[in-house]
Amino acid sequence: xxxxxxxxxxxxxxxxxxxxxxxxxxxxxxxxxxxxxxxxxxxxxxxxxxxxxxxxxxxxxxxxxxxxxxxxxxxxxxxxxxxxxxxxxxxxxxxxxxxxxxxxxxxxxxxxxxxxxxxxxxxxxxxxxxxxxxxxxxxxxxxxxxxxxxxxxxxxxxxxxxxxxxxxxxxxxxxxxxxxxxxxxxxxxxxxxxxxxxxxxxxxxxxxxxxxxxxxxxxxxxxxxxxxxxxxxxxxxxxxxxxxxxxxxxxxxxxxxxx
Amino acid sequence: xxxxxxxxxxxxxxxxxxxxxxxxxxxxxxxxxxxxxxxxxxxxxxxxxxxxxxxxxxxxxxxxxxxxxxxxxxxxxxxxxxxxxxxxxxxxxxxxxxxxxxxxxxxxxxxxxxxxxxxxxxxxxxxxxxxxxxxxxxxxxxxxxxxxxxxxxxxxxxxxxxxxxxxxxxxxxxxxxxxxxxxxxxxxxxxxxxxxxxxxxxxxxxxxxxxxxxxxxxxxxxxxxxxxxxxxxxxxxxxxxxxxxxxxxxxxxxxxxxxxxxxxxxxxxxxxxxxxxxxxxxxxxxxxxxxxxxxxxxxxxxxxxxxxxxxxxxxxxxxxxxxxxxxxxxxxxxxxxxxxxxxxxxxxxxxxxxxxxxxxxxxxxxxxxxxxxxxxxxxxxxxxxxxxxxxxxxxx
Numbered sequence: 001x002x003x004x005x006x007x008x009x010x011x012x013x014x015x016x017x018x019x020x021x022x023x024x025x026x027x028x029x030x031x032x033x034x035x036x037x038x039x040x041x042x043x044x045x046x047x048x049x050x051x052x053x054x055x056x057x058x059x060x061x062x063x064x065x066x067x068x069x070x071x072x073x074x075x076x077x078x079x080x081x082x083x084x085x086x087x088x089x090x091x092x093x094x095x096x097x098x099x100x101x102x103x104x105x106x107x108x109x110x111x112x113x114x115x116x117x118x119x120x121x122x123x124x125x126x127x128x129x130x131x132x133x134x135x136x137x138x139x140x141x142x143x144x145x146x147x148x149x150x151x152x153x154x155x156x157x158x159x160x161x162x163x164x165x166x167x168x169x170x171x172x173x174x175x176x177x178x179x180x181x182x183x184x185x186x187x188x189x190x191x192x193x194x195x196x197x198x199x200x201x202x203x204x205x206x207x208x209x210x211x212x213x214x215x216x217x218x219x220x221x222x223x224x225x226x227x228x229x230x231x232x233x234x235x236x237x238x239x240x241x242x243x244x245x246x247x248x249x250x251x252x253x254x255x256x257x258x259x
Numbered sequence: 260x261x262x263x264x265x266x267x268x269x270x271x272x273x274x275x276x277x278x279x280x281x282x283x284x285x286x287x288x289x290x291x292x293x294x295x296x297x298x299x300x301x302x303x304x305x306x307x308x309x310x311x312x313x314x315x316x317x318x319x320x321x322x323x324x325x326x327x328x329x330x331x332x333x334x335x336x337x338x339x340x341x342x343x344x345x346x347x348x349x350x351x352x353x354x355x356x357x358x359x360x361x362x363x364x365x366x367x368x369x370x371x372x373x374x375x376x377x378x379x380x381x382x383x384x385x386x387x388x389x390x391x392x393x394x395x396x397x398x399x400x401x402x403x404x405x406x407x408x409x410x411x412x413x414x415x416x417x418x419x420x421x422x423x424x425x426x427x428x429x430x431x432x433x434x435x436x437x438x439x440x441x442x443x444x445x446x447x448x449x450x451x452x453x454x455x456x457x458x459x460x461x462x463x464x465x466x467x468x469x470x471x472x473x474x475x476x477x478x479x480x481x482x483x484x485x486x487x488x489x490x491x492x493x494x495x496x497x498x499x500x501x502x503x504x505x506x507x508x509x510x511x512x513x514x515x516x517x518x519x520x521x522x523x524x525x526x527x528x529x530x531x532x533x534x535x536x537x538x539x540x541x542x543x544x545x546x547x548x549x550x551x552x553x554x555x556x557x558x559x560x561x562x563x564x565x566x567x568x569x570x571x572x573x574x575x576x577x578x579x580x581x582x583x584x585x586x587x588x589x590x591x592x593x594x595x596x597x598x599x600x601x602x603x604x605x606x607x608x609x610x611x612x613x614x615x616x617x618x619x620x621x622x623x624x625x626x627x628x629x630x631x632x633x634x635x636x637x638x639x640x641x642x643x644x645x646x647x648x649x650x651x652x653x654x655x
Contacts, residue, residue, distance in 0.1 A: 053276070054434075074550075098538050099551045101536060151278050152280070173439070174434070174439075
């Protein structure tokens with residue numbers, strides 16, 4: 001069983017997102033360890049991109065802070081290597097196509113395998129364009145994660161059929177960021193997904209409270225939370241990992257309780 | 260010209276969030292349906308003729324030709340279009356298409372403000388809502404155009420993220436489209452972004468080159484030896500070039516904004532300093548660092564101040580069909596002043612980049628040869644900035 005699949009074996013999964021290098025990589029490294037300790041089943045590691053078109057203001061600003069502090073793809077791989085000495089939960093990178101393309105997809109995925117990064121999410125790489133990256137990802141046993149959106153409609157079956165690792169179900173229209181209410185009919189999208197694949201499906205975008213996480217996890221296999229966690233790093237900086245750990249613990253408990 | 264729809268050689272594609280995929284697929288279908296529809300074609304032709312003022316003139320630049328002492332120079336006068344630039348061609352096409360698709364709201368990005376003004380104009384005319392995203396920095400550089408857009412009934416949203424220029428305005432317009440698709444069409448202003456935009460925008464701008472051919476055949480009985488245009492994203496350039504791509508004897512020359520020079524970091528010359536990448540929905544050439552972070556580009560011209568170039572230009576460069584040459588701020592400003600004094604035409608600082616290169620090229624050519632320079636827009640909007648460049652502070 002792949003490590004990503006295992007992450008969905010402890011009840012409903014909780015997946016936090018962290019922007020690597022905000023405020024610096026030492027803090028990110030500590031935050032990942034505390035995330036594991038507090039029950040995170042998988043961690044999404046954001047490689048900052050200068051112009052993240054799918055992100056709302058919170059993650060945009062975190063990305064710029066990270067780049068300003070000198071974060072690079074190479075330094076992030078070094079951090080992951082150090083984390084892998086003791087951290088066992090799966091890691092999935094989230095970044096933009098140009099970061100991987102410019103690094104060289106072959107070099108990027110081979111380092112993913114070497115440092116045991118299990119998957120990659122590229123929000124600007126839809127089904128139609130995934131071919132050139134997927135071929136290389138498969139060669140190195142890295143799962144290229146597919147996204148499904150409220151507007152996917154007739155595309156859901158096709159995407160689900162070929163999905164790897166887990167499916168990232170985008171909860172609502174728009175960019176990442178907290179929302180007071182999610183109005184999409186998640187349940188009916190999940191039904192179509194389940195008719196087409198048995199890989200797990202986690203919901204992300206706009207989930208800001210343990211209650212919302214529980215609600216989304218109940219409808220799927222897990223919840224993904226980014227902005228609500230990243231916001232703590234803007235506020236508490238080097239002291240954020242403890243605060244993030246506490247929020248992750250609450251979120252995970254809510255997800256499991258709501259299962 | 261393409262391997263498959265939406266690709267120009269290796270370039271192009273649809274690198275956008277899943278949320279937008281059905282929107283661009285719907286747009287492509289609608290475009291294919293309506294572009295062949297006789298009623299649509301007639302309606303657009305009428306708007307071009309009776310509203311935008313097409314065909315635009317092809318003016319013989321007699322004094323410039325004599326002074327430079329080489330090729331004959333003609334100016335394709337997109338500056339004479341309603342709203343003062345070539346942007347109106349694309350906008351009328353897209354707004355009409357959006358209307359047919361049942362959309363009631365247009366969003367757009369703008370750099371210098373010309374595309375924003377054109378979109379606000381079309382929205383007013385066709386009774387649609389309009390929201391324009393514009394970099395904070397550009398709103399300061401182009402205050403007059405901000406006022407014009409508001410006067411036309413558009414909402415202008417300042418974009419403060421990143422460098423506060425055109426690329427950030429594009430990112431923000433894409434984000435807005437992701438959050439509101441049902442009633443909204445993203446009226447992209449250049450031959451860039453995800454398929455089908457580079458093709459749609461090119462087709463609506465191709466009227467420039469078709470007119471050049473017809474007008475020059477009438478005046479000279481022959482095709483030009485060179486067609487020159489400025490290139491940021493590249494819409495006026497592709498509009499000028501497209502008609503001549505099959506005519507191998509016609510040189511196609513795109514003039515990029517080199518800013519303070521291609522050997523400095525303060526440049527926006529994508530072909531000359533960038534490399535292959537994936538950004539804003541397309542694979543093409545981009546100014547970027549070794550890790551693929553998009554570079555903060557610079558040019559005196561807000562309209563050319565963009566770190567990428569349309570995928571079809573990237574392809575024409577790859578196959579050697581078009582040439583892309585850098586022009587510095589200084590050369591462009593000199594050409595801006597030169598054209599004003601010589602021909603009595605105050606052109607946009609963007610277009611002045613093409614004029615600058617033509618001044619170099621013309622004397623190396625024979626008097627029986629012909630250059631056409633596309634004057635993509637008028638320069639009223641630039642007067643304050645050029646005065647400032649020359650150390651003079653004027654108030655509009």
